Amino acid sequence: MSQPKVLICANPKNGIVWSKAEQSSKLGAVAQVIEFSEPDRKSFFDACKPGAKYDGVVGIYRHNDSASAIGVFDKELIEALPESVKYICHNGAGYDQIDVEACTKRGIQVSHTPQAVDDATATVGAYLTISALRQFHRAEVNLRNGKWKAGLSPASDPEGKVVGIIGMGGIGSAMARRLLGFDMKIIYYNRKEISPRPDFPCTYISSLDDLLAQADVVSLNLPLNDKTKGSFGKREFGLMKQGSVLVNTARGAVVDEEAFIEALESGKLASAGIDVYPDEPNVNPKLVAMDNITLLPHMGTETRDTQKKMEILVLDNLISAVSGKGLLTQIPEQK
Template identity: 80%
Template sequence: MSKPQVLIAANPKTGIVWSKDEQASKLGAVAEVLELTSSSRSEFFDELAGSGKYANVVGIYRHNDSVSAVGLFDKELIDKLPKSVKYICHNGAGYDQIDVAAASARGIEVSHTPQAVDAATATVGAFLAISAVRQFYRAEVNVRNGKWKAGLKPARDPEEKVLGIIGMGGIGSALARRLIAFDMKVIYYNRKPISPEPDFPCTYVSSQDELLKQADVVSLNLPLNDKTKGSFGKKQFDLMKDGSVLVNTARGAVVDEEALIEALESGKLASAGIDVYPDEPNVNPKLIAMDNITLLPHMGTETRDTQKKMEILVLDNLVSAVSGKGLLNQVPEQKK
């Protein structure tokens, strides 16, 4: 009996890097594994259709780097997938590059890798928060330019400051644990309180507006979707404390970038720590020119340890799915 076919929709050199052995031993044991060789979106469509080499694929391992070859997994692409496709297993906690509604309409189940990214992304968030509060980037620019402390003003200490987390999921919880070690007080806003209560000291606030009024550092830890796109703008910045800090490790498009720049230029925000941007890899030159903010090039999961955990979790989802046991980490929109 032939094995079901699974497509690795990723660059062979960068898609599965740290888990080649697991790809062979785990996935190879239950499926025939095909590598993506399509060099364009149109070629990919041709190879999905009729008697093309991907025409009988049941599951797809999707990596963001596939965009350079075949584009986003939008409605157009998903509607081109053969009827055999039942699963799209995405390597990443965020899955805004996949049209989940279009997949659901085709009866295709989608998974992602939430828990695998929590620790690494939270570490980036903690670094950005501390760097922004203490103004470490400005100090580093000084010392690299031979200016020592010239022009530097005293910054703030994180101790006893209020950290406001918008979106207390896995990443937000891991961030809270890290910054509690700096004696920060944690408040959070979700649509409803976490149940059971977190195993660390924190306080739920019933509205985002109230969180913004109380927090010295606001961390965005929410997904990008139609409801959250551009949702953090001038109104939200106006509610924040004068001289407060914004940290964004979620998605760049969640924030109205012009409103962010205005808040930084006016001094409403003392600083910011940013790892994500609306038009990656392009970064607004106005942000680059500011020496009071810390910028990173989407470094959230840029560790070999975390990338291996993510790869293995995608493989485990595919193995479970093609073995008839269902997905392990189906996206929330599809859960009943």
């Protein structure tokens, strides 16, 4: 009996980087592995036609970097996939590049990589928080330009400051634990209070408006979808404390960027720490010109350890699925 086909849909130059041995020994033991190689969307569509290269593929390992060649997994691409496809296993906690509704209509199950990304992303969030409060970016720019402390004003200590986490999932919880080490106070807003209660000191705030009014630092840790896109805008900034800080390690598009820039320019926000942008890799020049904010180029999971954990979780999902045991970390919309 022939093995089920699995497609590794990632940048041909990279593919699976940190877990090649596991790909060969574990996935290779239960599936016929095909490497993605098409240079453009049309070529990929042609390879998905009946009798072509990807006909019979059951599962797909998907990495965001494949979008540079074939684009995102939108409705058009989902509908072009071979009829045999039953699983798309995405390397990433966020899966806004996949049209979940189109997948569900076709009976395709989707998984992602929660937990695997929590620690690395939370570390970035904690760094952005401390850098924004202490103005470390501005100080480093000064030093590199030979200005030492010239023109620098005293910044703010993290101790005693209130961090309002919007979306206390795995990343938000890991970030909270890190910031508690700086003697910060944690409040959070979710649609529902976490039960059982988290095993660290924090307070649930049932109203987003109340959280915004209380927090010195607001951290965005929510997924990007139709409901959250552009949801943090002028009204929300207006409710925040004068001179507060915004930290975003979620997705750039959850924030109304013009309202964000206006809040920075007016002084409503004293600073910000940002790792994600609406039109990556492009960054608004107005943000780049501001030396009072810390900007990173989507560094959330840019560590060898975390990328290996993510790769292995995708492989484990594929192995479980093609072995008839179902997906391990199926996205919540399909549960």
